[in-house]
Structure formats: structure tokens, C-alpha cells
Amino acid sequence: MTDDIRPKPHTVAASRVKMTELVLPNDTNILGNLLGGRLMHWIDIVGAMSAARHSHLVCVTASVDQLDFLSPVKLGEAVLLEAQVNRVFNTSLEVGVRVFKENLLSGQRLHANTAFLTFVGLNAEGNPSRMPQVIPETKEEREEYERALERRRVRLERRRKILEEKRT
Numbered sequence: 001m002t003d004d005i006r007p008k009p010h011t012v013a014a015s016r017v018k019m020t021e022l023v024l025p026n027d028t029n030i031l032g033n034l035l036g037g038r039l040m041h042w043i044d045i046v047g048a049m050s051a052a053r054h055s056h057l058v059c060v061t062a063s064v065d066q067l068d069f070l071s072p073v074k075l076g077e078a079v080l081l082e083a084q085v086n087r088v089f090n091t092s093l094e095v096g097v098r099v100f101k102e103n104l105l106s107g108q109r110l111h112a113n114t115a116f117l118t119f120v121g122l123n124a125e126g127n128p129s130r131m132p133q134v135i136p137e138t139k140e141e142r143e144e145y146e147r148a149l150e151r152r153r154v155r156l157e158r159r160r161k162i163l164e165e166k167r168t
Ligand SMILES: CC(C)(COP(=O)(O)OP(=O)(O)OC[C@H]1O[C@@H](n2cnc3c(N)ncnc32)[C@H](O)[C@@H]1OP(=O)(O)O)[C@@H](O)C(=O)NCCC(=O)NCCS
Pocket: 001, 060, 061, 062, 063, 089, 090, 091, 092, 093, 118, 120, 128, 155, 156, 159
């Protein structure tokens, strides 16, 4: 950590990013379902954009929490991804990405997935750098802000165990 002065805080809304993708043949498996890896790629991209929009730093993915694919997304459906900064820690922050699938012909829209990612902001020398705090404004944003602390505890504990196992 190299920077001492933390820049001005921003609201959650200021760095929210929405992205829409159309599921094309190259995005699917032989059953015509969206590939999990393609969805993970989109989640990572939209999350990184939100983290960078908030911090004005190059942000790298430090971790992705568990991902459950609840129902298949079919060829020809639209995927709507919405990313927001839930909480900033020091040099890292948590982004939540909500994923919806939409049948463009029927208009039916379903919540397909939620992912939590941790990004670390790097300065020009490539070192982790402190990030501006985020200001939750709505009830939902405040709830996510509170829950993010416990999620961080769990993922740092998991990381500690992995590093410990590596050493032994
Ligand atoms: C992420 C990375 C920059 C962290 O660097 P590091 O030298 O381990 O730095 P630190 O231990 O000081 O950690 C920096 C911050 O990252 C957080 N962090 C690191 N690993 C983490 C993990 N697995 N999960 C959650 N947070 C993590 C730390 O808690 C710390 O956050 P804080 O300052 O807000 O408390 C480094 O591990 C890296 O470059 N990883 C590869 C990133 C990458 O290539 N991503 C693309 C996927 S292939």
C-alpha cells in the first residue's frame, strides 16, 4: 500500500455499470445453452468496469465468490448484467454483479445469478493503492454494505487457509 491520502468518496450509483449481451451460437454449448465460462467472462468485465469507474485505477480481480448457475440461458436470449461497488475496504473493494436473462420475444425476465468479486486497485507502479470510500444511499445499498463485511471475513479466512496449505 503506497498512497496515504484517500480520494473523495463516491456514491454507489455513480459507478454502477449495466451491460447487455445477446447469446449467439459461439457463446453456447451443443445444447444451445450459454457457456458458464462466457458468463463468468462477462461478469468479470462488468465488475472490473464498475471498480475502475469508482476508483479511477486499473483494477485486477483478486477473487470471485462461489457461482451457482440456477437455470440455463438459451441461444437468442439477452443477458443483462448490473454491477455495483458494495463496499470499499483499503486497497480492495467488493463488487456485486446481478445477472438477469431476458427472452426478447416474450419479454420475460428472470434473475439468473448473483456474483461477488473482489478487485484490487493498482497504482502506476503496479502496487495496491487505497481506494475512495463508497457511500450507500438506498436501503438495499446499505444492506449490501453491511453484508459485504462478513463476506470479506469468509474469503480472507479461505485465502489464509490456502496460503497455509501451500506453505506446508
Ligand atoms: C490481487 C493482488 C494484486 C494482491 O496483491 P498482494 O501482494 O497479495 O497484496 P496484499 O496482500 O497487500 O492484498 C491487497 C488487497 O487485496 C486483498 N486480497 C488479496 N487477495 C484476496 C483474495 N483472494 N480475496 C479477497 N481479497 C484479497 C487484500 O485483503 C488486500 O485488501 P485490503 O487492502 O482492502 O485489505 C495479487 O495477488 C495479484 O496480482 N493477483 C493476480 C490478479 C490477477 O491477475 N487477476 C486476474 C485473474 S487471472
